[in-house]
Amino acid sequence: MAATSTDLPPARYEFGGDEFIFVELDQEMSLQANFKAMAITGALREQNVDGIVDICPSNASYMVRLDPDRLHPVELADELRRLEHSAGELPADYVVPTRIVDVPVLFDDPWTRETLLRFRDNHQDPSVTDLEYAARINGFSGVPELIDAITGAPFIVTMLGFVPGLPFCYQMVPRERQIEVPKYVRPRTDTPERAFGYGGAFAVVYPVRGAGGYQLFGIAPAPVFDLSQRLPDFAEHIAFPKPSDILRYRAIDRAEYDRLRGEVEAGTFRYHTRPVEFSPSEFLADPDGFNRRLLEVL
Known part of the structure; x- marks a missing residue:
């Protein structure tokens, strides 16, 4: 075999x-x-x-x-x-039973923007936002092209750590297309809950408010950690992501963000998920084709 x-x-x-x-x-x-x-x-x-x-x-x-x-x-x-x-x-026939998850993100939101502007002295380039800095050092023409690259291919959850429920997510693209950014020169003492950040080649959603050093790109309307287990997706575990989960970060506008936040506050929000079988051999043979088939499941 x-x-x-x-x-x-x-x-x-x-x-x-x-x-x-x-x-x-x-x-x-x-x-x-x-x-x-x-x-x-x-x-x-x-x-x-x-x-x-x-x-x-x-x-x-x-x-x-x-x-x-x-x-x-x-x-x-x-x-x-x-x-x-x-x-x-x-x-060659090894597969990982997992799930693909739709994760909405409001990029360049007012909350993470306010936070990053308070900590510009901690940053490599205080004259620009984190999104503008990341777009420039990765060779993109601007922020929209960077966001298209982030949302254009799914990420796999490689581990949970740093704080409970934080998913480290690595984009499923060839190495030469990996987006990479350094952490802040000095960590922030504040990061909003549900902030969407990027550090090294990893994307994360911060489970709780606290310190952090990843570049801030946006905010998710839905939590990844629910200690009270109030939401249906957290009935069995306080953390929603699991290693080997495949996440599709999807850009949303403010209207959809507010609607989804309303569902979270009402206790009715559910992540849109579908079961999939992840085949490493098929992915490595044709990353783009495999990703297209994965995203079609959603």
């Missing part, structure tokens, strides 16, 4: 005391590294090994917590190395 080669260097294994094993699959982020992390951690979950407490996949790495009284760390490391070579070489 043909396999999807990841072309990655050998993984690096480190012990964190007796309870943790950290595995770095690559020093830089790539879709191939994340696919490999998903495959290994997925196979490890299926084994239901006694003594494993938690499995935490990340962008290009993962960490496993264990109970050393039930499972020796060296034995687990040996099993992880075996999975690196077996589960890490993805068969």
Whole structure:
């Protein structure tokens, strides 16, 4: 059976005391590294090994917590190395059951604009907005072309972190088309809840108000985190996004933003989602064609 080669260097294994094993699959982020992390951690979950407490996949790495009284760390490391070579070489028919999600975003909104203007001294170029800066350094003709690029191809959730429920999302395009921006020179002490930000090659929606250093591009009307679990989408979990989710960020106007905010406040908002099977081999063979078929599902 043909396999999807990841072309990655050998993984690096480190012990964190007796309870943790950290595995770095690559020093830089790539879709191939994340696919490999998903495959290994997925196979490890299926084994239901006694003594494993938690499995935490990340962008290009993962960490496993264990109970050393039930499972020796060296034995687990040996099993992880075996999975690196077996589960890490993805068969051509390997698929990830997941979902594609429509995520509306109001770009260049008044709330994140007010915030970013308060922190221009923290920025690389205080003379322009974050959107204008990102468009320029990525070679776009202007902000509209940048927004078209962001909304033109979906993103995959590679991990949750930083604060509970924050989805790190990597755009599903070839590396030469990745949008990349640096973090602020000095982090802000304020970021609006639901702000849509970009840092490195990752897009995020901030779950709660707080500090942050990603460039601010807009705001989402719907939360990604609901501690009260008031909204239907949060009935089972306080965080809506899940690793391997595929998100389509969709530009909306102020009228649609206000309408959706009204649904959130009334407790009736639901994300528009559809179940899909994500095939890494099909995606890597034809990213644009695969993305078109994914977006047609919505």
